[in-house]
Amino acid sequence: MANKRLQYHFPHPSTANAAGLLSIGGDLHHQRLIHAYQNGIFPWYNEGEPVLWWSPDPRMVLFPEQLKISKSMQQLIKKQTFNITVNQNFEAVLSNCASMLRKDQDGTWITEHMKKAYIDLHKLGHAQSVEVWKGSDLVGGLYGVYLQEQKVFCGESMFTKVSNASKYGFIWWVQQLQQKGVRLIDCQIYTSHLASLGAKEISRDAFLSYLQV
Template sequence: MHYLQHNEKFPPISEADDQGLLAIGGDLSIPRLIYAYNHGIFPWYDDSQPVLWWSPDPRMVLFPEKLKVSKSMKQLFKKEAFTVTFDEDFEGVIEACAEIRREGQHGTWITPEIIKSYRELHEFNIARSVEVWQEDKLVGGLYGIYLKEQQVFCGESMFTTVSNASKYGFITLVDQLKDEGVKLIDCQVYTKHLESLGAEEISRARFLKYLEVPFED
C-alpha cells in the first residue's frame, strides 16, 4: 500500500487494491482534492483513521436519463411537500451529514478537517449543496463536487431528518443537472438505495473516460 507524504503525488490508479484503496495519508489541501476528483479519486475514512484515498472498480454511477422516480415520490412532488434550494446553506448541510450515524459505520468520515476543506471548495463553487426545507426548517440535503468542464457531479453525502427529504432533494438535483447537460453522477460505491433510484455499476476504465483521464494516468 502506498503511503503519501505531504506533497507527494498519487500513484497510478492501476495500483489500487481489489477494494479500490489507492493510497493512505497525504493532506486535504485544495489542490490535492481538485486533482483527486478530476482523476476519479476520493477520500473516505472514519475519524479513527488516516486519510484513505479510493478509486473503486466497479464504480457506482447514475446516468441522469435513467433516474427512477417511484409513484410515492411523484405524489410528494405533486403536493410540493418540500422546498428545495441550492447552495443556500452549505455549512448546515455538511455538518448535518457529519452528525448522522449510519448503520455499519464507526464514527464519521466528515471530520473537522473535511468540513474545512470542503467549505473552501464551496467558496470556489466546486463543492455544491442542496437543501431541503419544511416550514423553514432544514430537514434534508446533500453535497458533492461539481466538475463542470467534464459535466460530471460527484455525490459525497446526504442526510435526512424527515422521511424522503433527502431523496426529494436528490431527484430535484438530478433534474437540474440533466437540464445543465451533466452526463454522469458519480455515486462512488454500490448501495441498494442508489440502485433503487436507477444507479448502476460501470467499470473504472469507463468511468475515467467521462473524466477524460487515461486509465494508467
C-alpha cells in the same frame, strides 16, 4: 512548478487494491482534492487515520436520463411537499451529514478536518449543496463536488430528518444537473438505496473515460 505537480500526484487508479484503496497520506488542500476528483479518486477515512484515497472498481454511477422516480415520489413532487434551495447553507448540510446516524457505521468519516476542506472547496465554487426545507426547518440535503469541465457531479453525502426528504432533494438535483448537461453522477460505491433510484455499477475504466476532456 515541477515540484508543485509532484506534490499533487497520485498513482494511476488501476493500481488500487481489490478494495479500491489507492494511496495513503497527504493533505486535503483544495488543489489536491480537485486533482483527485478529476482523476476518479476520493478521500474516505476515519478520525485518527492518515488520509486514505480510493478509486473502487466497479464504480457506482447514475446517468441522469436513467433516474427512476417511484409513483409515491411522483406524488410528493406533484404536491410540492418540500422546498429546495442550492448553496444557501452548505455548512449546515455538511454538519447534518456528519452527525447523521447510519446503519453499520460507528461515528462519521466527515471529520472536522474534512469539513474545513469541503467548506474551502465550496468557497471556491467547487463544492455545492442542496437544502431541503419543510417550512423554515432544514429536513434534508446533500453535497458534492461539481466538475464543471467534465460535466460530472461527484456526490459525497446526504442526510434526512423526515421520510423521503433527501430522496426528494436528490431527484430534484439530478433533474437540474441533467438540464445543465451533466453526463454522469458519481455515487462512488453500491447501496441499495441508490440502486432503487437508477444508479448502477460500471467498470473503473468506463468511469474514468467520462473524466477525460
